[in-house]
Amino acid sequence: MDVTASALSPRRPTRQIAVGSVKVGGDAPISVQSMTTTKTADVEGTLAQVYELAANGADIVRCTCNDRGAAEGLAQIVPRSPVPIVADIHFHVEMALAALEAGVQGLRLNPGNLRKPEEIRLVAAEARDRGVPIRIGVNAGSLHPDIYERFGGATPEALVESARLELAYFEEVGFSDVKISVKASSVATMIAAYRLASETFDHPLHLGVTEAGPLPGGLLKGTAGIATLLAEGIGDTLRYSLTADPVEEAKAGRQLLEVLGLRERKGLDLIACPSCGRAEVDVIKVATEAQAALEALNLPIQVAVMGCVVNGPGEARHADLGIAAGKKRGHLFIQGQIIRVVPEDEMVEALVEEAKKIVAEGLEARLAARDVSAEAEAEADRAALLDDRGADANHANERIANIRRRSEG
Numbered sequence: 266m267d268v269t270a271s272a273l274s275p276r277r278p279t280r281q282i283a284v285g286s287v288k289v290g291g292d293a294p295i296s297v298q299s300m301t302t303t304k305t306a307d308v309e310g311t312l313a314q315v316y317e318l319a320a321n322g323a324d325i326v327r328c329t330c331n332d333r334g335a336a337e338g339l340a341q342i343v344p345r346s347p348v349p350i351v352a353d354i355h356f357h358v359e360m361a362l363a364a365l366e367a368g369v370q371g372l373r374l375n376p377g378n379l380r381k382p383e384e385i386r387l388v389a390a391e392a393r394d395r396g397v398p399i400r401i402g403v404n405a406g407s408l409h410p411d412i413y414e415r416f417g418g419a420t421p422e423a424l425v426e427s428a429r430l431e432l433a434y435f436e437e438v439g440f441s442d443v444k445i446s447v448k449a450s451s452v453a454t455m456i457a458a459y460r461l462a463s464e465t466f467d468h469p470l471h472l473g474v475t476e477a478g479p480l481p482g483g484l485l486k487g488t489a490g491i492a493t494l495l496a497e498g499i500g501d502t503l504r505y506s507l508t509a510d511p512v513e514e515a516k517a518g519r520q521l522l523e524v525l526g527l528r529e530r531k532g533l534d535l536i537a538c539p540s541c542g543r544a545e546v547d548v549i550k551v552a553t554e555a556q557a558a559l560e561a562l563n564l565p566i567q568v569a570v571m572g573c574v575v576n577g578p579g580e581a582r583h584a585d586l587g588i589a590a591g592k593k594r595g596h597l598f599i600q601g602q603i604i605r606v607v608p609e610d611e612m613v614e615a616l617v618e619e620a621k622k623i624v625a626e627g628l629e630a631r632l633a634a635r636d637v638s639a640e641a642e643a644e645a646d647r648a649a650l651l652d653d654r655g656a657d658a659n660h661a662n663e664r665i666a667n668i669r670r671r672s673e674g
């Protein structure tokens with residue numbers, strides 16, 4: 266039974282906006298964002314990264330627009346991009362106007378550093394006339410100093426107040442085509458801020474833990490914050506902010522949504538046992554090799570790598586395809602049913618070959634084409650392994666006998 270969807274709270278209703286071709290909010294799929302690290306003026310370099318991010322799960326990509334060269338770059342990047350482009354604006358109102366002129370599908374404004382009301386209204390009016398949405402991107406690290414002082418720090422209430430004030434300026438010119446983020450590098454602050462934002466606004470929310478840092482800590486922080494909120498039904502789009510190749514951000518965002526059952530699986534889901542004293546192969550090595558080979562093919566399939574045949578196929582019976590090691594051989598299985606036994610040094614190759622066939626022919630056809638003698642061979646390996654280690658590997662029977670002897674004595 267798939268309990269994934271019911272394990273999460275129902276999604277909180279928000280109004281829907283469109284960032285180019287990508288709908289955000291309402292019943293639109295939760296989207297993944299990332300940001301380029303190239304100079305935006307470097308059109309070819311930036312486009313290459315945008316394509317890589319899109320191929321790895323980004324639905325929307327943000328590029329900085331920090332000078333005239335960047336704005337001119339955007340004018341060439343936007344029409345050639347496979348996904349909508351959002352321009353990131355800090356401090357300079359003229360850069361926001363130039364990015365709109367360049368044709369971007371969205372703007373991100375930081376209310377902490379674009380502070381003059383007349384400038385905010387000017388950008389909002391221009392975005393309104395062009396039908397371009399704006400993200401009010403509040404960040405605990407660059408909160409407006411007045412608000413910081415009033416609330417005694419970058420509290421959740423302060424972050425939400427900053428967004429509310431910005432929104433009020435927008436509404437003065439009749440513009441509400443907005444999504445909101447209230448990011449902090451503290452996971453606890455960020456969670457509290459988004460909960461409050463969700464009660465305060467009906468605009469779509471863009472989730473993120475800012476400045477989360479390098480892997481693996483950055484991934485953990487991002488996941489702790491974003492997944493907690495998604496499980497509560499909060500969030501319409503997200504970005505992991507990692508000190509890493511932005512491809513990692515796109516992959517992480519996509520994978521998080523897939524494991525929560527919020528987006529359909531597009532790529533590989535490799536599961537592997539943690540290995541233990543029973544393992545018959547170097548599980549880490551086989552899993553790493555299998556991941557590299559299968560990821561390159563980008564097949565939408567769940568694959569298991571299990572260290573032994575004693576527990577492996579049973580424990581991974583929910584996987585589309587798997588391999589378990591035993592007696593210098595690999596047992597290839599589909600949904601727990603053994604389909605072939607292969608030599609140990611051909612395990613990864615066999616796994617990749619079968620994965621391709623499953624995607625091309627379907628699970629039923631591949632189960633029908635199984636080697637009928639494989640189940641018996643596998644059973645023999647399993648029995649031999651249990652014998653080798655003794656069916657009572659933990660000496661339970663001996664302990665029970667001792668307990669009985671004591672209680673009788």
Ligand code: SF4
Binds near residue numbers: 543544573
């Ligand atoms: S599948 Fe086998 S090797 Fe892997 S953790 Fe389980 S018992 Fe240990």
